Amino acid sequence: MSAKFLPIVLMTLAMSFGAAAYAQEDKQEVDGKYFDKEEEPTYNVKEDGTVDWYTYSGFRRYHSECHVCHGPDGLGSTYAPALAETMKTMGYADFIGVVASGKERITSSETSKMPAFGDNVNVYCYMDDIYVYLKARADEAIPRGRPKKRDKKPEQATTYENECREGT
Numbered sequence: 001m002s003a004k005f006l007p008i009v010l011m012t013l014a015m016s017f018g019a020a021a022y023a024q025e026d027k028q029e030v031d032g033k034y035f036d037k038e039e040e041p042t043y044n045v046k047e048d049g050t051v052d053w054y055t056y057s058g059f060r061r062y063h064s065e066c067h068v069c070h071g072p073d074g075l076g077s078t079y080a081p082a083l084a085e086t087m088k089t090m091g092y093a094d095f096i097g098v099v100a101s102g103k104e105r106i107t108s109s110e111t112s113k114m115p116a117f118g119d120n121v122n123v124y125c126y127m128d129d130i131y132v133y134l135k136a137r138a139d140e141a142i143p144r145g146r147p148k149k150r151d152k153k154p155e156q157a158t159t160y161e162n163e164c165r166e167g168t
Contacts, residue, residue, distance in 0.1 A: 058133025
């Protein structure tokens, strides 16, 4: 990861964990963003199927940047693993680390490499969004395909997006 972008990735982590004071129950909403009891970003799906803005944004970002290797809807491909399955056991910090820094796996029968996306503005500004989308898919909280209904984009999301992109 480029040293230029490390502060932005760290700022993203700090902002995400900054919600710690608000996470008192199983799921807490702060400015349209949801956090679980471990104070990690999470999704919110209403009974009518409406998803929170960040889950919807994660769908869009995943399909813009990640599905080429990991397949549509996180279902994997012959080239890369099914993230909807991986996310059943991968925690938030590990996800951020792998996406930002990449990962290489070498076995006796194959070599695979996930490139680092820590310097890709279209990924690092939306890591939480991609994370919550994939967690929703892993938990089968949302079906395959584009969510049919979504909440409006919170003003805080626009502010963060602009600040993140200005840092590039």
